[in-house]
Amino acid sequence: MHPLLILLTLMGALVVQSTVLQVQPFSFIAPNLIVVFLLYVSMMRGSLTALYCGLLIGLIQDILFGTYLGLYAYTFATVGYFAGMTFRSYWSRQLVMVILIMLGYSFLAELTAYGLSRLFGYAHVDLMAAVTHTVRIMIWNGVFALLLYVPSVKLLATERGRSMAEESL
Amino acid sequence: MTRFFTSKRMMALLASFILLAALVGLTLREREKPTWPEAFLIDAFGWVQGVIYAPVHHVADFFEQIQNIKALYEENAKLKQNLNDYSSMAIQVEVLQRENKKLKDDLYKLKDISGQFDLVSANVVGRSPSSWNKEITIDVGSKNGVEKDMAVITANKGLVGRVYEVTPYHSKVLLLTDKERMGISAKVLNNDEKNIAYGIVSGATNDLSHTDKVRVEMTGITLDTKVEKGQNVVTSGLAYTLFPANLYIGKIASVTEDKLGLTQTAEIEPAASLGSLEFLYVVKKTKAEAR
Numbered sequence: 282m283h284p285l286l287i288l289l290t291l292m293g294a295l296v297v298q299s300t301v302l303q304v305q306p307f308s309f310i311a312p313n314l315i316v317v318f319l320l321y322v323s324m325m326r327g328s329l330t331a332l333y334c335g336l337l338i339g340l341i342q343d344i345l346f347g348t349y350l351g352l353y354a355y356t357f358a359t360v361g362y363f364a365g366m367t368f369r370s371y372w373s374r375q376l377v378m379v380i381l382i383m384l385g386y387s388f389l390a391e392l393t394a395y396g397l398s399r400l401f402g403y404a405h406v407d408l409m410a411a412v413t414h415t416v417r418i419m420i421w422n423g424v425f426a427l428l429l430y431v432p433s434v435k436l437l438a439t440e441r442g443r444s445m446a447e448e449s450l
Numbered sequence: 451m452t453r454f455f456t457s458k459r460m461m462a463l464l465a466s467f468i469l470l471a472a473l474v475g476l477t478l479r480e481r482e483k484p485t486w487p488e489a490f491l492i493d494a495f496g497w498v499q500g501v502i503y504a505p506v507h508h509v510a511d512f513f514e515q516i517q518n519i520k521a522l523y524e525e526n527a528k529l530k531q532n533l534n535d536y537s538s539m540a541i542q543v544e545v546l547q548r549e550n551k552k553l554k555d556d557l558y559k560l561k562d563i564s565g566q567f568d569l570v571s572a573n574v575v576g577r578s579p580s581s582w583n584k585e586i587t588i589d590v591g592s593k594n595g596v597e598k599d600m601a602v603i604t605a606n607k608g609l610v611g612r613v614y615e616v617t618p619y620h621s622k623v624l625l626l627t628d629k630e631r632m633g634i635s636a637k638v639l640n641n642d643e644k645n646i647a648y649g650i651v652s653g654a655t656n657d658l659s660h661t662d663k664v665r666v667e668m669t670g671i672t673l674d675t676k677v678e679k680g681q682n683v684v685t686s687g688l689a690y691t692l693f694p695a696n697l698y699i700g701k702i703a704s705v706t707e708d709k710l711g712l713t714q715t716a717e718i719e720p721a722a723s724l725g726s727l728e729f730l731y732v733v734k735k736t737k738a739e740a741r
Contacts, residue, residue, distance in 0.1 A: 296495065298579035299587075300502040304510050305726045313579070344488045345495050346578035346585055348614065348624070348631040351473040353580070355466075391581070398582040401474060402630030406582070414581055 282436050284330065287322055290436075291338040294318055299346065312421035315342070316390050317429060319361050320383050325437035328365030335361035352397050360390045380426055387422040391415040480614075480631070482598070489617040496587050496620035499576035507728055567694060568734035570594050572602075574727050575620070584625040584654075585611075588730060591619045601685070601693050601733040608722030609634075609685065609699045610730055621732075626666050626699070626720055627654035636668055636699055637686040638677045638716070647675035648686055649716065651699060664724055665703060671714040677705055683718050694733060 294314040301307055315338060323331030335357030342353045364386045368379075395411045484492065532542070572588040590596050602610045602623050612634065615622040624632055630653075638647040649671040654664055671677060681702050687695025700720040708715050 292495075295579070296498055296502065296576075299576040300499050301506050302579070303577035304503070304506050306510050306513055307506070308725075315579075341491060341495075342579070344484075344491050345576075345587070346580060346583070346622075348583060348585075348628075349474055349477040351470050351477070354473075355470045358466075394580065395582055398630055401478060402582070406629055418581070 284334070287326075287330075287334055287437070288337060291315055291318060291334060292341065295338065295342060295345075310421060311418050312425040313387065313391065313418055314425065315357070316360065316387055317383070317422050317425050318433065319357060320364050320386055320426070321429065321433035321437060323361045323365035324368040324379065325434060326365075326439070327369070328362045331361030331365050332358050335359075349401065352394060352401070356390055356393045356397065359393070360386055376427075376430065379430070380423055383426045384419055384423050387419045388415055391418050484615050484617060492587070492615070492617045492622070493591075493619050496575050496589065496617075499587065500573070500589050503575050504573070570596060570732040570734060572621075572730050572732055574730065577727075583630045584628040584724075585614065586623050586625065586727060588621050588623055588732075589619070590732060591621050592616050593618050595734060596621050596732050597734075599693065601697055603697060603731050603733060604722040604727075605729070605731070606721065608720060609697045610722050610724065610727065612693070613732065623730075625724055626651060626722075627664055627724060629653040634693070634699075635686045635688045636683050638668075638671070638675075638702065639682045639684060640675065640677055642676060645675050647671050647677050648688070651683075651718070664720060665717040666700065666720055668702075668716045668718055669708065669713065671716060673707075673712070673714060675714075677702060677714065677716055679704060683716075697733070 298314055302310060302312075319331060319335050319338070322334055336354050339352075339354035339357035340350065342357075343350045347353065364382065367382055367386075392411070392415055395406070395415070399406070483489075570590055572590045574586050575589050576587040578585045588602075596613060596616055598613055598616055600613045602613060604610055609626065611623045611625040611628070611632070613621050614624045614631070626632060626634070632651065632653040634651040636649055636651045638649070640647055649668040651666055651668050654666050668683065679702055683699045683702060685693060685695055685697045685699065687693060698721050700718045700722075703717045703719045705714055705716045707713075
């Protein structure tokens with residue numbers, strides 16, 4: 282998969298996030314698809330690719346839906362980079378480990394965004410309410426990470442990593 | 451185990467922090483106009499979102515219709531029972547007449563407000579996926595005469611928010627519940643001409659998903675004014691030149707003193723249903739009124 286295609290997929294995820302998952306009956310489903318796919322990118326393609334992809338898609342989200350630039354650009358870039366590091370150091374052939382790392386970084390991503398918007402915004406959301414909401418998103422992310430595991434690994438596999446991906450399935 | 455931080459990485463991380471701070475600092479203040487690449491991106495995504503949002507809403511409506519059909523069956527059974535019972539039928543007729551009158555009144559109100567202001571009708575094309583700022587994109591822009599800081603309302607006169615950024619074909623609207631940049635000057639209709647309670651409507655603290663009961667905060671009401679539960683809140687028309695006065699915001703649900711005990715804070719139940727938005731109106735103030 283070409284890096285440009287990865288970016289286009291992320292843009293598609295952003296469009297789905299902002300339309301389908303915002304309409305009443307479907308808004309019960311609350312995953313952050315961008316983070317899920319970005320974490321798969323960091324797993325299959327390494328830290329740096331994930332960093333650049335996160336930076337670009339974050340900047341696009343800031344431009345489209347933010348009041349100032351930089352919040353999501355920073356969040357997604359750091360999450361992509363450090364998740365790549367983690368996946369590399371604990372690259373276990375177990376799905377459980379992958380999903381656990383995913384859950385952890387989903388939680389971190391959402392909470393980083395909350396912290397930054399607390400820093401620059403002026404209305405105050407209680408930390409407990411934010412954590413509760415973040416946990417809800419984290420659980421949905423876990424569900425979607427399981428659903429998207431096979432297609433993402435297949436799509437993102439490079440020639441070098443292909444054999445590894447097939448072994449791990 | 452790889453080492454997370456070599457000195458080069460540390461430097462890069464610190465540099466990126468500084469860059470982030472600079473970018474936020476440059477854009478934190480409200481800008482007159484988005485730059486052209488931003489405008490281009492918002493328009494491009496807006497069109498794509500517009501194509502998707504409406505069909506999805508229709509699918510959602512379909513589910514609602516199914517529920518309606520179920521309700522209709524039950525109603526049908528009831529009506530068959532009532533067919534022999536003329537008096538209950540008469541009561542139902544009366545209820546329907548009342549409802550009809552109420553709907554007609556609403557229609558006149560809408561006509562009335564459209565006489566007062568110039569309205570631009572708009573469709574919602576997207577909604578912010580972030581939990582921490584609340585905004586929507588609508589499909590009218592500067593080509594339709596929309597300007598920054600105009601008010602956005604629903605058909606039943608409830609205020610939804612204000613226009614934050616305008617591109618040629620789309621606009622970004624900050625919702626009342628936004629926690630980052632919302633601030634609308636409002637007053638409480640408390641039947642006390644000498645001592646009108648003014649305050650600032652500044653976002654919601656509990657609306658993290660669309661399912662919660664939304665409450666919007668109104669802060670900075672002075673202690674010597676009397677505000678009570680159930681009183682109506684409208685815009686004051688003091689702050690923005692483009693923002694008209696007396697747009698209905700909602701009813702007061704509760705009043706508390708703030709932490710320092712210097713001012714009062716009221717929680718408002720918004721009149722507009724902010725959970726599900728599809729058709730909105732942008733209020734254009736006529737040039738004669740705008741001071």
